[in-house]
Amino acid sequence: MAVAEESKELLQAQLELWHHAFGYVKSMTLAVALDLGIADAIYRRGGRATLSQILADAALSPCKLHGLRRLMRALTVAGTFTVATSSEDSGGEAVYELTPASRLLVSDDVDGGDGEGSAASLSPVLRLVLNPFRVSLLGMGIGAWFRREDQPGVAPFAVAHGRNMWEMAARKPTFNALVNDAMAADSRFLMRIVLRECAEVFHGIGSLIDVAGGLGGTATSIAKAFPELRCSVLDLPHVVASAPSGGNVPRMFSCPPHWISPL
CATH class of the missing domain: 3.40.50.150 (Vaccinia Virus protein VP39)
Structure with missing residues (x-):
C-alpha cells in the first residue's frame, strides 16, 4: 500500500520527537544492565548466553524472566547487545551476544573461562555517569525491582510510587x-x-x-x-x-x- 508523502513526513517527524523524548530509556536500561551484571553474565558464558542463563547467572528469580526479556529487547535495539537466532544447542531460546560496546561493560575481575578477566572495562566510569538514573525516581528502582521475589506482578512504577499509573x-x-x-x-x-x-x-x-x-x-x-x-x-x-x-x-x-x- 502506497503511503502519501505528507503522511510519511508527519510520521517521520513524530518518530524524531519520540527519539528525543524517550532518549533517557537507553541510559536507564544501560544503568540497569550494569546493576544486574548482564555483560558479566554473558562474558562468563564465552560471550553468548540465553535469557535463562543470564537470569540464573545474575541470580534473579524466574518470575523476572518476562521483565528481563523486555530489558534485553531494549538493549539489543540500542545496539548494546546483539541477539542471534535460536538453535538446537540453545534449547530453542534466542542467544544474546556481546558487542564491542558491551565488552567494555565487563568487570575487570570477571573470568571468561580462560582464566583471564576483561582486558578493559569502562563500568566504573559509566556507573558514575549513569548514577542519577540508578538512584532517582526516573529510574524507578528497576534494578532493585528485578531482585524482588515477593511481587512479580507489580510493575516498577508501582514499586516506586506505591500505586500503578492508572491508580495514581x-x-x-x-x-x-x-x-x-x-x-x-x-x-x-x-x-x-x-x-x-x-x-x-x-x-x-x-x-x-x-x-x-x-x-x-x-x-x-x-x-x-x-x-x-x-x-x-x-x-x-x-x-x-x-x-x-x-x-x-x-x-x-x-x-x-x-x-x-x-x-
Missing part, C-alpha cells in the same frame, strides 16, 4: 488530566493519518469497541468518518468523569470497573 491518575486529578490530554492528542494526530491511509480496514465492520479508549477521541474520529459504524468505548470510571458530552458522543456512563458508552 484516579487519585490525582492533575495527573489524570495530563494522561487524558496526552492520549487525546496522540489519537488526533494518528487517526488523521490512519483514516487517510488505511480507511479500507473499517469497511464491512458493523460495530467496534475501543478498549481503554480514554476520552473517546479515536472512536469519535472513526464514527465521523463512518456514520454507519456503531462504536463503543471502554475505560475506567475516573476517565469518564473527564469525558466530553454532546455532538456525536453522548455522555459516558460509568460501569465499574470499566465503562461503556455508545457513540
